[in-house]
Amino acid sequence: MHELLTAQSGSKKLLLGNEAIVRGALEAGISFATTYPGTPSSEIGDNFYRISQETNMYFEYSVNEKVALETAAAASTSGLRTMCSMKHVGLNVASDALMTLAYVGVKGGMVIVSADDPSMHSSQNEQDNRLYARFAGIPMLEPADSQEALVMTRAAFDLSESYGLPVLLRTTTRVNHSRSVVELGKLQQARVRGIFVKDPLNLVPVPMVARRLHIALLEKLKKMRVEADISPFNRAEGQGTWGVVTSGVSYNYVKDAIGELNIANQVQLLKLGMTYPFPESLCLDFIGKVEKILVVEELEPFLEDMLKVTAQEGGVAIHIKGKGDKLLPRYFEFDPVLVKSAMAQFFQLDYKPPKVEIPSDLPQRPPNLCAGCPHRASYYAVRQAFGEGGAIYPSDIGCYTLGLLPPLAAADYLLCMGSSVSSAGGFSKAQDKPVVAFVGDSTFFHSGVTGLINAVHNDHNFVLVILDNGTTAMTGQQPHPGVELTDEGPQPPKVDIQKLVRGCGVDQVVVVNPLQVEKTVATVREIMEGAPGVKVVISKSPCPLFERRITGKKQKVVFRVTNECDMCRRCLDELGCPAFTYCEDENECAFIAIDEHLCSGCSVCKQICHAIKPKKKSA
Amino acid sequence: MQTWRIFFTGVGGQGTLLATRVLGEAALIADIPVVVSEIHGMAQRGGVVESAVVMGNALSPVISDGEVDILMAFEPLEALRAVRKCSAHSLVICNTSPVAPFSVASGRDQYPEVSHMMQTISHQVNNLIAFDARSLAREAGSELSVNMVMLGTLMGHAQMPFDEKVVKEVLSTRTKKSFLEINLKAFELGYKV
Numbered sequence: 001m002h003e004l005l006t007a008q009s010g011s012k013k014l015l016l017g018n019e020a021i022v023r024g025a026l027e028a029g030i031s032f033a034t035t036y037p038g039t040p041s042s043e044i045g046d047n048f049y050r051i052s053q054e055t056n057m058y059f060e061y062s063v064n065e066k067v068a069l070e071t072a073a074a075a076s077t078s079g080l081r082t083m084c085s086m087k088h089v090g091l092n093v094a095s096d097a098l099m100t101l102a103y104v105g106v107k108g109g110m111v112i113v114s115a116d117d118p119s120m121h122s123s124q125n126e127q128d129n130r131l132y133a134r135f136a137g138i139p140m141l142e143p144a145d146s147q148e149a150l151v152m153t154r155a156a157f158d159l160s161e162s163y164g165l166p167v168l169l170r171t172t173t174r175v176n177h178s179r180s181v182v183e184l185g186k187l188q189q190a191r192v193r194g195i196f197v198k199d200p201l202n203l204v205p206v207p208m209v210a211r212r213l214h215i216a217l218l219e220k221l222k223k224m225r226v227e228a229d230i231s232p233f234n235r236a237e238g239q240g241t242w243g244v245v246t247s248g249v250s251y252n253y254v255k256d257a258i259g260e261l262n263i264a265n266q267v268q269l270l271k272l273g274m275t276y277p278f279p280e281s282l283c284l285d286f287i288g289k290v291e292k293i294l295v296v297e298e299l300e301p302f303l304e305d306m307l308k309v310t311a312q313e314g315g316v317a318i319h320i321k322g323k324g325d326k327l328l329p330r331y332f333e334f335d336p337v338l339v340k341s342a343m344a345q346f347f348q349l350d351y352k353p354p355k356v357e358i359p360s361d362l363p364q365r366p367p368n369l370c371a372g373c374p375h376r377a378s379y380y381a382v383r384q385a386f387g388e389g390g391a392i393y394p395s396d397i398g399c400y401t402l403g404l405l406p407p408l409a410a411a412d413y414l415l416c417m418g419s420s421v422s423s424a425g426g427f428s429k430a431q432d433k434p435v436v437a438f439v440g441d442s443t444f445f446h447s448g449v450t451g452l453i454n455a456v457h458n459d460h461n462f463v464l465v466i467l468d469n470g471t472t473a474m475t476g477q478q479p480h481p482g483v484e485l486t487d488e489g490p491q492p493p494k495v496d497i498q499k500l501v502r503g504c505g506v507d508q509v510v511v512v513n514p515l516q517v518e519k520t521v522a523t524v525r526e527i528m529e530g531a532p533g534v535k536v537v538i539s540k541s542p543c544p545l546f547e548r549r550i551t552g553k554k555q556k557v558v559f560r561v562t563n564e565c566d567m568c569r570r571c572l573d574e575l576g577c578p579a580f581t582y583c584e585d586e587n588e589c590a591f592i593a594i595d596e597h598l599c600s601g602c603s604v605c606k607q608i609c610h611a612i613k614p615k616k617k618s619a
Numbered sequence: 620m621q622t623w624r625i626f627f628t629g630v631g632g633q634g635t636l637l638a639t640r641v642l643g644e645a646a647l648i649a650d651i652p653v654v655v656s657e658i659h660g661m662a663q664r665g666g667v668v669e670s671a672v673v674m675g676n677a678l679s680p681v682i683s684d685g686e687v688d689i690l691m692a693f694e695p696l697e698a699l700r701a702v703r704k705c706s707a708h709s710l711v712i713c714n715t716s717p718v719a720p721f722s723v724a725s726g727r728d729q730y731p732e733v734s735h736m737m738q739t740i741s742h743q744v745n746n747l748i749a750f751d752a753r754s755l756a757r758e759a760g761s762e763l764s765v766n767m768v769m770l771g772t773l774m775g776h777a778q779m780p781f782d783e784k785v786v787k788e789v790l791s792t793r794t795k796k797s798f799l800e801i802n803l804k805a806f807e808l809g810y811k812v
Contacts, residue, residue: 014640014647014655039659121658145654145678178680179643179655252654252678259676337683354685356703357743362696363728365630365720367666572725578665581719582726590726597762 002051009186017175018043020146020182021113022051024153025083028109029188032075033059034068036446037475038087039122040176041115045085046476056192061478064417064446065090069097069112076110076166077203078194081157085113088129089416093447095132098166102136103205103213105164108194109157112138116172118298118333124397124416126331128299133168133276137217139224140168140276141233144251146180152233152273154185159227163220168276172298174249174333225277233273234282236289240266242347243290245283245303247272250296253339261340261349278306284314294346295322298334321346367402371579372600374541375400375467377514379410380575380604381539382436382465385524391434392427396420396448398440399474399543400467407576410438418447425451425460425534434528435462441497442472442480449500455534456505463527463535468497469543477546485542485550501536508535515541517607544600557614558599561592564611571605571612580605620652622675623780624682625773628701629693630718631665634766637793638691639670641770644789646674649781656680665721667697674780689777690744691769693752694718699736702743710746712772713737714765716753748776748812755808761798764805771809783810 004023007013015023021044025033033052035045045061052059058075062068065086072084086094091114098112114132117123133140141156143149149171156167201209228234238258244267246254251271258267270286272279287293287310295304304322311318323330327342337353344351369376379400382393388409395401395411396419403410413423421444424437439448444466452464470485472478479486481495501509508530512520520539527535547553561571567590571580579598584590594605596617606612625642629635639655646653654677657670671682684703692698692713705711715733722728741747752768759768767790774783787803794802 012647014643014653016657042659145680173658174656174680177657177659179640179653179657180680181647181653249680252680256677256679333681335681335683336677336679337686354683354706356684358703359699359739362700363720363722363730365665365667365697367631368721370665569726576721576725578721578724581724 001054002047004047005051005054005187007184009184012181012183014179015146015182016043016177016179017143017146017149017171018177019047020149021153021169022047023182023184024150025111025157026051026187027150027185028081028154028157029190030081030083030157031057031190031192032072032080032082033057033084034062034072035085036062036065036068036090037472037478038090038115039475040117040173041085041087041113042475042478044113045478057190061480063481065094066097069094069101072110073097073101073106075194076106076108078108078196080108080191080194081110082108083111083113086115087123088114088116088127089123089125091129091132093417098132098136100205101166102138103210103217104203106160106166107164109160110166111153111156111160111169112166113169113171115176116170116299118172121173124414126299128302130170130275130302131300133170137221138165138168139163139274140170141273142170142248142275143175143273144249145175146178146182148273149175150182150184163224165220170248172249172333221277225280228274228277228279229282231274231279234279235271236286237269237271238264238267240268241291242267243270243286243293244296244343245270245272245286245293245307246296247275247303248298250298250334250339253334253336254296256336257340257343261344261351263347263349266347272303275303278310280310283307283310284316287311287314287316287318292319293321294327294343295320296328296339296342297322299330301330366405368576368578369399369402370545370600371577371598372544372602373399374469374514374539374543374602375403376408376575376577377517377520377541377602377604378465378467378539379403379408381514381517381520381524383408383410384521385528386434386436391436394420394423394427394435394437396439396443398443400438400440407573417443418451421448421451421464422454424462424464425455425458428461437462437464439464439466441466441468441470441482444497445480445482445495449504452501452504452506452534460534461532463537465537465539466497468538468540469546471543471546473543473546477543477549485547487550497538501538506534506536508533509538511538511540513541514539515602515604517604544602555601555617557601558596558617559594559601559603559606559612560615561594562611562613565592566611567592571609574608575605577605620676622673622677623689624677624687625672625689625691626682626687626701626704627670627672627691627693628697629668630697631668633668633693633718634763635668635670635693638766638770639672641786641789641793642672644793645781645785646672648785648788651675651780654678654680667700669701689773691773693765693769695733695736696720696731698740699731702740705744707743707745709744710777711740711744711748712769712776713740713747713749714752714769715749716751748772750812752809756805759805759808760801764798764801767802767805768809771806772812775810775812
């Protein structure tokens with residue numbers, strides 16, 4: 001059984017923040033969860049998936065975050081306790097639903113997890129989703145570590161139910177992906193079947209209903225402000241005349257800094273866990289007790305701005321600072337030295353950060369497509385047909401974005417999930433170069449398909465290559481509607497990509513296996529020369545890591561470079577496969593080799609070079 | 620209580636994350652406060668993988684430049700890249716067997732001389748243990764057990780708040796049965812470095 005189900009109440013575990021969130025939800029009696037995977041939130045869904053296999057809880061990998069939120073909202077309105085988790089940019093996709101869900105409200109407790117990614121470890125931006133709590137008008141909790149992630153998740157369900165509003169649990173990468181010691185509580189029996197009570201005058205926000213609901217929402221928020229003032233997650237620590245206000249992971253940096261700067265007797269710390277509605281009375285009280293305040297929070301000056309407003313409304317003139325010169329930046333995540341330096345600067349303490357020498361000119365090690373990745377073969381074929389400067393290549397979000405760097409250089413433009421398809425249409429209408437867009441299978445289902453319908457509708461002119469590797473590879477091989485390889489064996493896809501594309505009105509559709517190089521190049525050339533319009537190439541070959549995991553298929557061959565090699569370097573310069581190495585022997589004579597341990601046996605290199613030959617893989 | 624700030628760096632696929640997790644679980648058993656931070660997702664595709672274990676009297680999950688007590692470098696080039704994390708008092712445990720980045724493998728970049736890199740590091744820190752963990756892993760039965768060799772060396776050479784038996788206990792529950800014997804042997808070989 002799943003570890004989060006068997007672990008005893010009262011026991012201590014070293015849990016990832018994401019695992020603690022799942023356990024907290026189970027302790028609150030959750031029975032319905034949805035997600036679209038995205039780093040750093042993915043392990044929440046993956047754990048729910050495994051738990052749903054062993055219990056009567058319902059879980060789904062939804063097609064995108066908007067769908068996930070709407071599905072969960074219905075379950076919650078039926079009285080079930082539900083969770084919907086996503087990465088920060090996922091909440092942009094779901095925001096249309098979110099803004100009105102705040103009006104319509106929920107019945108069963110509902111927690112929306114937004115996993116923000118300061119420093120953009122795995123993201124295209126680092127927006128601060130705390131602003132969504134204020135924007136939509138929903139309560140928000142910000143855990144600082146795994147223990148709080150568990151306790152706050154559990155409490156969030158009660159909070160949600162008592163006010164009939166979804167609660168935003170806002171985390172950051174260092175909470176989601178840190179492990180710390182967690183004391184577990186008791187699992188709760190979940191209610192698994194709900195009842196929907198018809199109530200259109202509260203649940204269908206036509207203007208006359210919505211006007212009333214908006215006023216009701218503002219009333220709820222007013223009441224909740226009192227809740228925030230007395231919340232156990234908002235507490236003052238220590239006693240001194242220097243004030244520090246903080247929330248989330250920054251609390252840990254502040255605590256360590258207070259110890260290391262030896263200022264425990266001077267500092268009073270206000271640690272906020274429920275940060276929206278803003279605990280105004282509590283903060284005004286705090287403001288009255290200190291001489292000046294430093295606000296330590298990553299990204300936007302969310303608490304800082306609200307504290308300043310609170311001070312102004314309370315008629316208190318006090319120095320409140322956070323973001324700014326020599327203090328704290330509005331970009332990237334914090335670290336202990338950064339916070340120590342800012343505190344020392346603000347409170348005029350003597351502290352010198354460690355001197356750091358950064359070695360220069362070291363070879364970089366950017367992430368790369370794996371050996372045997374079919375995306376490489378697809379990119380190679382398209383580049384053979386179009387050349388580097390011959391076309392514009394809008395790309396999308398997934399492993400295949402790693403094709404950005406040379407030698408593949410197959411990404412020219414990217415905004416967000418699905419933007420490859422729509423931007424391709426825009427390019428085709430705005431300028432004269434041919435346009436070839438790349439989108440992954442999961443991303444195509446997520447939000448590429450709407451762009452495709454738009455392109456057909458508006459007579460756009462481009463080639464869309466759907467890189468169909470049969471899974472959501474980047475985030476850990478989660479399923480999507482087109483999956484064929486499953487734990488239960490091969491199945492026909494529930495939604496067939498080719499039929500879907502044809503159903504969108506695209507007539508010029510071909511399916512290729514990118515590992516057959518010559519055929520793929522010829523097919524791409526053919527479609528390129530066909531009549532103008534929207535044309536789709538479905539480049540279909542499973543992610544080899546996924547295929548090996550699911551089917552247990554053993555690799556039989558590897559490839560080697562024979563002495564027929566004339567050092568033309570095409571393999572190195574055009575494929576960029578990480579299994580290849582450029583070497584020199586004792587006489588400084590150059591040669592090229594393939595690392596047998598890395599070679600996945602895809603045979604693409606063999607098809608572009610006569611000197612590369614197969615050999616049996618040694619056990 | 621003292622604080623132990625241990626920083627792990629390596630290349631995707633070298634098993635740094637398992638090593639950090641094992642150390643974290645050992646601290647839990649020994650009842651030492653511990654925070655482990657990991658990075659998942661995009662970075663793991665053949666790129667640099669960094670993680671941290673902070674034990675004792677600290678809450679911060681990440682370690683700043685210049686504040687690492689022990690640097691566990693699974694790869695020599697990454698050791699040099701991460702030496703910014705160290706102070707003169709740091710201990711560096713470094714596997715000297717290189718994993719060429721793609722720019723080097725494709726002949727566009729030169730891999731720096733390992734002995735030269737080790738020299739640079741030893742000028743910056745007082746304690747450097749540099750050895751070929753890959754060949755010890757091979758000796759133990761699998762190149763994949765470099766992470767266990769490294770853990771062994773850590774337990775054999777650093778002043779830790781618990782002894783190696785605790786780590787072995789975790790290994791027996793956290794690693795696959797079929798690899799356990801190899802892992803324990805790799806750990807032993809690393810311990811004796």
